Amino acid sequence: MIKKSLSKMISQTEIAADIFELIVESELAGEITSPGQFVHIRVSNHWDLLLRRPISISSFDPLSKQMTLIYRREGKGTQMLSEWRTGMELDILGPLGNGFPVGEADPGQTAVLAGGGIGVPPLYELSKQLTAKGVNVIHILGFQTAAAVFYEQEFKKLGTTLITTADGTYGTKGFVTDVLKDIEFDCLYACGPAAMLRALEKSCPDKKVYLSLEERMACGIGACLACVCKTKDDRSGAAYKKVCSDGPVFRAGEVLI
Amino acid sequence: MSKLNVQLPGLELKNPVMPASGCFGFGKEYSQFYDLSVLGAIMIKAATVEPRFGNPTPRVAETSSGMLNAIGLQNPGMDKIIEDELPWLSQFDVPIIANVAGSSEEDYIVVAKEISKVSNVHALELNISCPNVKTGGIAFGTIPQVAKELTRKVKEASAVPVYVKLSPNVTNIVEMAKAVEAGGADGITMINTLVGMRLDLKTGQPILANRTGGLSGPAIKPVAIRMIYEVSQAVSLPIIGMGGIQSAEDVIEFFYAGASAVAVGTANFVDPLICPAIIHDLEELLDQLGYEHISECTGRSWKKHESPAYHRA
Numbered sequence: 016m017i018k019k020s021l022s023k024m025i026s027q028t029e030i031a032a033d034i035f036e037l038i039v040e041s042e043l044a045g046e047i048t049s050p051g052q053f054v055h056i057r058v059s060n061h062w063d064l065l066l067r068r069p070i071s072i073s074s075f076d077p078l079s080k081q082m083t084l085i086y087r088r089e090g091k092g093t094q095m096l097s098e099w100r101t102g103m104e105l106d107i108l109g110p111l112g113n114g115f116p117v118g119e120a121d122p123g124q125t126a127v128l129a130g131g132g133i134g135v136p137p138l139y140e141l142s143k144q145l146t147a148k149g150v151n152v153i154h155i156l157g158f159q160t161a162a163a164v165f166y167e168q169e170f171k172k173l174g175t176t177l178i179t180t181a182d183g184t185y186g187t188k189g190f191v192t193d194v195l196k197d198i199e200f201d202c203l204y205a206c207g208p209a210a211m212l213r214a215l216e217k218s219c220p221d222k223k224v225y226l227s228l229e230e231r232m233a234c235g236i237g238a239c240l241a242c243v244c245k246t247k248d249d250r251s252g253a254a255y256k257k258v259c260s261d262g263p264v265f266r267a268g269e270v271l272i
Numbered sequence: 273m274s275k276l277n278v279q280l281p282g283l284e285l286k287n288p289v290m291p292a293s294g295c296f297g298f299g300k301e302y303s304q305f306y307d308l309s310v311l312g313a314i315m316i317k318a319a320t321v322e323p324r325f326g327n328p329t330p331r332v333a334e335t336s337s338g339m340l341n342a343i344g345l346q347n348p349g350m351d352k353i354i355e356d357e358l359p360w361l362s363q364f365d366v367p368i369i370a371n372v373a374g375s376s377e378e379d380y381i382v383v384a385k386e387i388s389k390v391s392n393v394h395a396l397e398l399n400i401s402c403p404n405v406k407t408g409g410i411a412f413g414t415i416p417q418v419a420k421e422l423t424r425k426v427k428e429a430s431a432v433p434v435y436v437k438l439s440p441n442v443t444n445i446v447e448m449a450k451a452v453e454a455g456g457a458d459g460i461t462m463i464n465t466l467v468g469m470r471l472d473l474k475t476g477q478p479i480l481a482n483r484t485g486g487l488s489g490p491a492i493k494p495v496a497i498r499m500i501y502e503v504s505q506a507v508s509l510p511i512i513g514m515g516g517i518q519s520a521e522d523v524i525e526f527f528y529a530g531a532s533a534v535a536v537g538t539a540n541f542v543d544p545l546i547c548p549a550i551i552h553d554l555e556e557l558l559d560q561l562g563y564e565h566i567s568e569c570t571g572r573s574w575k576k577h578e579s580p581a582y583h584r585a
Contacts (some may be wrong), residue, residue: 017304020547057542062490065542066334092334124391180568200443231330234541236304238297240317240334240346245325253323255346260301 016058021104033088035097043109047079048139051114051264055235057106068092073136084253085136111261115141115204122149124201129191130159131207142173155194161185164233168181216267224267230258245271275565278321278533280510282395282433285312289551291513292372298357308364313510318373318399323349327418328481335468338489340468342482345373345405350383367394383428395432401439401464403486406574413439423455433458433485441467449503461512463496485524489538490516497529504530507523520553527569550570
């Protein structure tokens, strides 16, 4: 169930260049039903930066009521969020959306988890849940440059982890798709920029592929219709899905990316 | 006795606070958070004859103390709204104000006629002020004679009172208000969004795919207050005020300017529980300010003497 809750900030760390890991204690941790759901955070109690910011959940623990959130400091809002300190209370709305279907990969099968940049975080919780049920996981994580790489060790503990950088300063030079073409797998889960998702969708037309989309949003709960995308099988021209509440995860082929 | 109940043409409101059209969908999403019966009314998302997808994305961009949107009147079409959305809303004890939009005069008339027959629709809001569509919308809201004619025709077609939603994107808002009054409007809702634009720092191009969008949020509140102040003194119609309301204090300010009820828009996106919070705070604030009833606040900025309910009623 979606709740609005004041959540206590436990810690905040810059884990790579402009990438922040924010740990909060929140009743919302007990409401999360699938990896890939997200939260919507008010970065200021004032009304100058009006809208909430959608932020990925990278892991959670319903028992300790802790959630780990990872975001990139990019604009004014995330700059303000990065200045929040331990003990402060954040106004968080969540969990929002529908995450990755863990049940689509069976024990003994191989799942590829492909992430690009700030699309990497939700794959961490997904990988924890897949490995817990006996799925073999292969992570392909793409970043711009060496300084932007994060969570490599965390992912390595769960399975094979391949890193790519666009500028070749770390791991394989290139994009996640360059590495994926040499790998055998049953199921693909991905989160990252639209260009990456389009390339992945195109490169594996016969596989089970689940893609997590990103779009500018306002309400986060499906009311404002800011984050809509068209469905692929639409004849009327008016059919749509909302990234925030129908997604953000869609099966490849379901919507136009 | 309640300090908050308000009577307007077609509307018996238990309080004067309602979500604004386009900021609340058809209520389902917000019903996860609270009982919609606490609201004074609900202004549902604009209805057109046919389903509309709206504009390409990105459709929103944040601005200082506000946001731009260019949704483009996306809606499932009149038939679906009448068959699904309105019956669903009838489970709540709350009057519905149906926002009516179109690309031609005929469109408006058809939607007004059909949607006003639905039992929980107590009033129409004639949308002649959407800045984000190429035809219709604002085109009807910037030329007084055109607005007057459309109002007259929609009034004829509608089974319930008609409120006309005015655009602030005009040279003379008073002239527009007088025109819709002459066309037979039962009330005015104002203001819709102000046309604005944001450019991307790296590309130099507009952030919104539609290039321009409607500015809403606290940034536009002073514009709304000024326009309501002017219009409320010039016409004899009740005004439902909107534009950046996010607190009970804002509600009182809109009443002082000349409003008889208010709608909350963008603030719903920031805090899904904002409407019940404002309703809760409003009663207490009236006590603090020494009012017996909220109607005493209407037009206080320009009225010489106190008078109950909306002025010249």
